[in-house]
Amino acid sequence: MHISEGVLSAPVLGVGAVLAAVGTAVGLKRLDYDRLMTVAILSAAFFVASLIHVPIGPSSAHLIMNGLLGALLGWAAFPAILTGLLLQAVLFQYGGLAVLGVNACDMAYPAVACFYLFRPLLRSTGRRRAVGAFCCGFFSVLFSALLTAVALEFSDEGFFAAAKILVAVHLPIMVAEGLITAMVVSYLAKTRPELLWGEVAR
Amino acid sequence: MNHVTLCWLRTFLLTLIMAMGVVPEASAHRVNLFAYVDGGRIVTESWFSKSSRVRGGLIEVFDAATGEKFFSGTTDDQGLLSFDVPAAARAKKADLRITLKAGEGHANETILKAEEYLNAPVTTAPAAPEPVSSADPAKAQADTPVAANDITAAAPSAPIPSPPASSGGATGTPVTTATPVPPQAATPAPVSPDPALLAAMDKMFDAKLAPVKSMLAEAMDPAPSMTEILGGIGWIFGLMGVAAYFKSRKG
Numbered sequence: 001m002h003i004s005e006g007v008l009s010a011p012v013l014g015v016g017a018v019l020a021a022v023g024t025a026v027g028l029k030r031l032d033y034d035r036l037m038t039v040a041i042l043s044a045a046f047f048v049a050s051l052i053h054v055p056i057g058p059s060s061a062h063l064i065m066n067g068l069l070g071a072l073l074g075w076a077a078f079p080a081i082l083t084g085l086l087l088q089a090v091l092f093q094y095g096g097l098a099v100l101g102v103n104a105c106d107m108a109y110p111a112v113a114c115f116y117l118f119r120p121l122l123r124s125t126g127r128r129r130a131v132g133a134f135c136c137g138f139f140s141v142l143f144s145a146l147l148t149a150v151a152l153e154f155s156d157e158g159f160f161a162a163a164k165i166l167v168a169v170h171l172p173i174m175v176a177e178g179l180i181t182a183m184v185v186s187y188l189a190k191t192r193p194e195l196l197w198g199e200v201a202r
Numbered sequence: 203m204n205h206v207t208l209c210w211l212r213t214f215l216l217t218l219i220m221a222m223g224v225v226p227e228a229s230a231h232r233v234n235l236f237a238y239v240d241g242g243r244i245v246t247e248s249w250f251s252k253s254s255r256v257r258g259g260l261i262e263v264f265d266a267a268t269g270e271k272f273f274s275g276t277t278d279d280q281g282l283l284s285f286d287v288p289a290a291a292r293a294k295k296a297d298l299r300i301t302l303k304a305g306e307g308h309a310n311e312t313i314l315k316a317e318e319y320l321n322a323p324v325t326t327a328p329a330a331p332e333p334v335s336s337a338d339p340a341k342a343q344a345d346t347p348v349a350a351n352d353i354t355a356a357a358p359s360a361p362i363p364s365p366p367a368s369s370g371g372a373t374g375t376p377v378t379t380a381t382p383v384p385p386q387a388a389t390p391a392p393v394s395p396d397p398a399l400l401a402a403m404d405k406m407f408d409a410k411l412a413p414v415k416s417m418l419a420e421a422m423d424p425a426p427s428m429t430e431i432l433g434g435i436g437w438i439f440g441l442m443g444v445a446a447y448f449k450s451r452k453g
Contacts, residue, residue, distance in 0.1 A: 003307035004233065033449045040442035044435045051426060053251075083441060087434040092426045093232055152307055166306055 016102030070111030
């Protein structure tokens with residue numbers, strides 16, 4: 001899902017950078033001192049998750065984990081994802097520095113959106129909470145695919161062509177991330193509930 | 203906090219260990235492009251990972267200086283596309299900027315220096331496949347002529363050592379033997395090589411260099427190494443430390 005350098009036009013890159021800066025500012029403002037360690041660990045998990053490649057379908061697809069970050073961190077997922085993406089760009093040459101803003105928006109805004117969309121479910125207990133977490137993981141990836149397609153709409157590729165392929169390729173990823181998010185959230189709810197409600201309680 | 207942190211660390215390390223297991227398979231977010239000159243043709247290889255080639259990717263060739271477009275085409279099922287060096291590029295001795303668009307935001311590009319295709323003999327001698335990334339075009343430039351010289355000189359130069367020895371013995375003056383040798387050696391050199399021999403050598407070189415070519419292509423696709431993975435994680439925790447420091451001073 002990382003868009004490479006040299007694909008997007010300057011206005012798209014500019015808009016992406018501005019939106020990413022706004023999201024990061026909000027995320028940092030909402031970031032609580034006590035949750036700094038959680039944010040760092042999840043950022044590291046996001047950074048590493050891109051190395052886990054799911055070998056299904058013709059194109060390249062790897063875990064993203066933005067849904068998990070959204071479900072656990074809310075707005076604080078934004079700086080966590082930006083940091084992860086920055087290091088992926090510098091160390092792995094995934095994406096690039098110029099497209100960092102666009103890539104961060106593509107992956108972080110869906111995470112934040114899912115957090116708010118499924119918050120009622122996440123706040124409840126048992127099966128409902130697991131369903132909420134699954135939806136967080138599933139729809140974050142889906143929305144990310146659609147947002148990436150929107151960004152590509154302004155290059156010579158076109159929205160529908162890109163969206164069709166991106167969504168098809170990421171279907172297995174959506175299911176996998178839904179399951180992972182549901183498992184992690186259920187586990188934490190049982191063992192470390194304070195981690196889950198840190199953001200929600202505010 | 204400490205206990206929570208420990209619990210998290212454990213989960214995280216487990217994920218990390220799982221990730222390590224799959225690292226070799228996982229380098230497909232980036233698309234790779236490798237271009238070299240083979241005979242009079244430019245060959246491009248495009249791939250996401252070892253097992254996943256770019257099918258139907260758009261390859262375009264531009265003048266690196268002016269941006270003028272020379273050629274465009276799509277890759278086959280093996281991610282390969284080869285084409286004759288564009289005549290316009292040859293005329294202008296232009297460096298070529300070769301771009302690949304593989305869809306869904308995947309793109310890459312590479313520069314092919316003019317010397318690489320200008321020096322490659324068009325039909326006869328085997329062109330050494332020169333990696334585009336080679337930081338030393340001068341060396342690549344030198345390689346091709348040397349290879350060509352070897353072919354023409356190899357057969358005639360073999361008998362040279364014996365005639366000077368016998369002629370030196372006949373005249374009986376060891377000092378002068380040195381002078382007759384160069385003309386003797388030079389005379390057989392211009393004999394034009396047998397085209398069939400060249401073709402055979404061309405084939406042999408192709409066969410011998412094929413593994414080298416694929417090794418080079420693979421070397422250009424470095425999967426993230428352990429150093430980079432751990433380094434990145436270190437950065438994240440370092441940044442967290444900085445953030446914690448400033449937050450604690452404010453609070």
